[in-house]
Amino acid sequence: MLKSNSSKRQAKNGLPLKAKWARDWQMVLLMIPGVVFLLAFFYLPVLGNVVAFQDFQPYLGIMHSGWNGLQNFVNLYDNPDFWDALRNTLLLAGVQLLLFFPVPIGLALIVDSLVSNRFRKWFQTIAYLPHFLSWVLVVTLFQQSLGGAGFVNNLLRQAGLDPIPFMTNPDTFPLLVVGQLIWKDAGWAMIIFLAALTTVDVSLYEAAAADGAGRWRRMWHITLPSLRTVIVLLLILRIGDILSVGFEQFILQRDSVGPGAAEVLDTFTYYAGVVGGDWSSGGRGRPGEGRHRRVVAVGREHVGPPPRRAGHLPETRRFMRPVWKEKPSPGYQAIKAVILGGFALLIVVPILVVISTSLASDRDIINAGGYVLWPSHPTFKAYQTLFSGGLMGRAILVSVFVTVVGTAIALAVTIALAYGTSRPVLFGRPVLLMVLFTLLFAPGIIPMFLVVKQLGLLDSLWSLILPGALGAFNFVVLRTFFMNVPGELLESARIDGASDFTILRQIIMPLSKAVIAVVGLFYAVGFWNAFFNALLYLNDTSKWPVQVILRTYVLQGKSLSADQLGVTPLPQPQSLQMAVVVVALVPIAMVYPFLQRHFTKGVITGAVKG
Numbered sequence: 089m090l091k092s093n094s095s096k097r098q099a100k101n102g103l104p105l106k107a108k109w110a111r112d113w114q115m116v117l118l119m120i121p122g123v124v125f126l127l128a129f130f131y132l133p134v135l136g137n138v139v140a141f142q143d144f145q146p147y148l149g150i151m152h153s154g155w156n157g158l159q160n161f162v163n164l165y166d167n168p169d170f171w172d173a174l175r176n177t178l179l180l181a182g183v184q185l186l187l188f189f190p191v192p193i194g195l196a197l198i199v200d201s202l203v204s205n206r207f208r209k210w211f212q213t214i215a216y217l218p219h220f221l222s223w224v225l226v227v228t229l230f231q232q233s234l235g236g237a238g239f240v241n242n243l244l245r246q247a248g249l250d251p252i253p254f255m256t257n258p259d260t261f262p263l264l265v266v267g268q269l270i271w272k273d274a275g276w277a278m279i280i281f282l283a284a285l286t287t288v289d290v291s292l293y294e295a296a297a298a299d300g301a302g303r304w305r306r307m308w309h310i311t312l313p314s315l316r317t318v319i320v321l322l323l324i325l326r327i328g329d330i331l332s333v334g335f336e337q338f339i340l341q342r343d344s345v346g347p348g349a350a351e352v353l354d355t356f357t358y359y360a361g362v363v364g365g366d367w368s369s370g371g372r373g374r375p376g377e378g379r380h381r382r383v384v385a386v387g388r389e390h391v392g393p394p395p396r397r398a399g400h401l402p403e404t405r406r407f408m409r410p411v412w413k414e415k416p417s418p419g420y421q422a423i424k425a426v427i428l429g430g431f432a433l434l435i436v437v438p439i440l441v442v443i444s445t446s447l448a449s450d451r452d453i454i455n456a457g458g459y460v461l462w463p464s465h466p467t468f469k470a471y472q473t474l475f476s477g478g479l480m481g482r483a484i485l486v487s488v489f490v491t492v493v494g495t496a497i498a499l500a501v502t503i504a505l506a507y508g509t510s511r512p513v514l515f516g517r518p519v520l521l522m523v524l525f526t527l528l529f530a531p532g533i534i535p536m537f538l539v540v541k542q543l544g545l546l547d548s549l550w551s552l553i554l555p556g557a558l559g560a561f562n563f564v565v566l567r568t569f570f571m572n573v574p575g576e577l578l579e580s581a582r583i584d585g586a587s588d589f590t591i592l593r594q595i596i597m598p599l600s601k602a603v604i605a606v607v608g609l610f611y612a613v614g615f616w617n618a619f620f621n622a623l624l625y626l627n628d629t630s631k632w633p634v635q636v637i638l639r640t641y642v643l644q645g646k647s648l649s650a651d652q653l654g655v656t657p658l659p660q661p662q663s664l665q666m667a668v669v670v671v672a673l674v675p676i677a678m679v680y681p682f683l684q685r686h687f688t689k690g691v692i693t694g695a696v697k698g
Contacts, residue, residue, distance in 0.1 A: 105514075112513040114588035119519050122505030125558045129539065130526050136535025150538070172348065173356035180352065181330045183262040184269060189326065191274045193319065195431070196281035197311065198424050207428075214432045215275025220676050222617030223336040224635045226272050228643050228669055229438045230264075231255055232459070239441055239459035255341070258349035268337065271434065280322070281315060288314045303420075336620055340643060361534045362624065439673070446470055446666035453662050470667035479629070480637060484671065486549065487616060487633040491675075494553040494615040499608050501557050506566035507592050511578075520567075526560045533624070540625055551625035552618060552633070559614070562607045569603045570596060609679050616675050634672045642668050 109116075140160055142153045164170050195215070202208045218226065232238050234254035241251035254264065288311065296306050335354040342350040351359075441459055447470075448463040474480045509520045536555065545551040573596060581591050597604065619635040626632060632640075642665045 108514040115508045115511065115513040116515055118504040118588070118592070119508035119515065121501050122508075122558055122563075123519060123522070125501055125554070126522055126526070128543070129536070129555045129557075130531055131522075133531030133535035133539050134529065136538055137532050139534060139538075146538075149542075169347075169351070169360075170356060173351045173353050176349065177331055177333055177352040180262055180265055180333045183266055184333065185326060185330075187263075187266045188269050188274070189323065191270050192277035193281055193315065195274060195278045195428075196285060197307065198427060199278065200282060200285045201424070211428050211432060212275070214435055215278065217275075217680055218272045218435055219276035220613050220617075220680055221272065221673070222619060222635055223272075223334075223340060224617075224619050224639050224643065225669065225672055226268055227337065227340045228638060229442065230268055230271075231643055232442060232666070232669070233438045239461075242459060256344050258345045261341075261345045261349040264341075265337065274431075275435075280318060284315055284318045285311065339620075339623075340639065357533055358624075362537055442666045442669050442673075445662055446670045448663055450663070459662065470663040471671075473664065474667055474671060479632075480634075480668065480671070482630055483632055483634045483637045486631055487635070490549060490552045490618070490633060491612050491615040494556065495608055495612045497553060498557045498559070498562075498611045498615075499604065502559065502563050502566055502607065502611075503592075503597070503604065505558070506563050507570050507596055510567050510570035523558075523560055523563050537624060546625055547627050547631070548625075549631060552621050553615070555621065556614065556618070559611065562610060566600070566603060566607060569600055573599060612679065613676060634668075638668055638672050641665070 136150060139150060139153070141155060141157060142150070143156045143159075144150065144153045199208060199211060202211075221229075234240050236251060236253065236256070238255075240254070244251055254260070257264075292310050293306055296310060301309070331353055333352055333354070335352075335358070338350050338352050339355050339358065342355055347355075441461060444463050445453065445460045447466040447468070448460040449465040449467045449469075452460050452463050452465055475484075505519070505523070509516045509523075540546060540551050540555065545554065577595065578591055581595055586594070617635060618633065619639065622633050622636045623639075626636075
């Protein structure tokens with residue numbers, strides 16, 4: 089009887105634990121680094137949120153600080169600054185939901201209706217680019233365009249008109265925030281809706297056209313209903329994160345418009361907790377990362393190669409006008425051209441002005457009154473000054489070190505963890521749940537700061553690398569790709585005596601070069617654009633990366649002195665500041681063509697390369 093019960097348990101549970109360990113020990117070893125990173129930089133800070141119920145004292149630590157129940161919440165609710173931050177958060181979230189959410193849908197509908205494949209690719213290339221720029225760069229570009237001394241107000245002055253305080257008016261700040269969000273992310277958010285449109289059965293359009301339905305009726309009764317699931321899903325996710333409107337975008341502009349307009353819950357947490365020292369009242373979630381990760385991770389399920397369906401055109405004819413589709417009128421074509429062309433110009437013109445001004449001579453800048461659309465006497469003097477050493481030279485070296493080392497570590501940890509959980513192995517399912525849980529919650533600013541401090545990483549470049557060494561979305565992408573590698577291929581390798589280490593090195597990684605390269609580029613862009621960790625963890629200015637230099641000496645308007653740059657005389661301030669912007673932009677511009685060409689194949693399809 090006992091033997092029978094034991095046999096039943098073994099049949100139910102599979103191999104005994106010892107046999108599973110003998111089979112999967114290499115896969116378990118591959119998962120250990122990722123688990124360590126999760127425990128150290130996610131679960132430990134999440135548990136650290138208990139400081140919200142303590143009279144926390146930094147010199148005593150969490151274990152020895154006294155408990156005070158709900159007193160911190162009482163103090164928080166009695167603080168009028170908290171209610172101002174909550175009101176601003178709800179207001180800005182509502183404006184973003186109302187004005188930003190429809191824009192990617194509209195762009196996707198227009199782009200999907202384009203017949204010209206060349207124009208379609210041209211627009212998508214431009215529209216996707218701002219997503220890869222850091223918020224420091226985006227706000228800086230807006231400042232140089234719309235600020236009091238920006239080229240738009242310079243044009244207004246030259247025309248005899250009064251300048252408009254676009255960047256400093258608290259009353260119009262919500263519209264400015266939405267405009268920046270549209271400029272940065274509308275093109276990228278369009279991808280999900282474009283992918284959903286590729287799954288619509290063309291035969292529905294053919295039948296509707298045969299019944300006399302025009303362009304607008306087909307869109308209303310076929311296209312929009314086909315997008316309903318994606319729209320509702322993303323809308324629910326955005327509403328669920330209505331209290332997380334972002335952090336960097338607001339902290340970068342808080343001083344210019346004032347806390348009364350730009351203080352949101354995320355910035356309130358930072359200033360009350362880290363800057364003000366009120367550790368317990370400030371112990372809340374880390375600034376709005378959860379929303380972005382969840383939207384992208386869930387939206388990815390709708391982004392993939394369209395299935396073959398009735399009436400589907402061959403790839404070579406995919407962008408030719410179908411016989412059932414009426415020829416667009418000149419007015420309709422003009423409207424589409426104005427909308428897409430105007431959107432593209434709003435992206436390109438600020439970048440071109442910045443590049444032109446950085447190359448302008450002192451005489452060009454003086455004659456133009458500040459910003460140059462086209463330099464008559466181009467010079468590289470500003471770049472020679474920056475690369476001569478000093479503060480900017482060190483910042484470039486720091487950013488390069490953090491990007492290269494951080495990307496290498498992040499790729500190694502993510503690849504090992506993704507492969508270790510891509511097969512049904514010992515401890516694989518619990519580890520997978522550990523990673524996926526990070527998509528739902530994010531550790532608090534203050535507990536994360538305390539963990540980094542306890543690990544001795546404060547004022548160290550490792551504080552810019554290790555907390556970001558494992559991205560849940562990148563893990564999901566790699567694991568999905570690894571799972572689609574044929575199991576027969578791996579089994580045949582095992583029969584030939586290959587270990588799991590050998591299979592990963594000689595089979596999995598060669599088959600996954602495209603997706604690994606793209607994930608590596610995403611990591612590299614993230615490390616290069618990182619700003620908040622440097623602001624939070626670094627006090628030594630010699631360790632500042634490029635993004636902090638950009639924020640301090642361009643966005644905040646502090647002057648770069650000859651002593652800091654190690655060279656005299658200095659070029660015009662506008663030329664020097666714009667050169668800093670270009671230096672921060674160039675690495676993104678260099679990798680973007682590769683990203684734009686390969687991310688759909690490498691990240692989204694999840695297909696097996698034979």
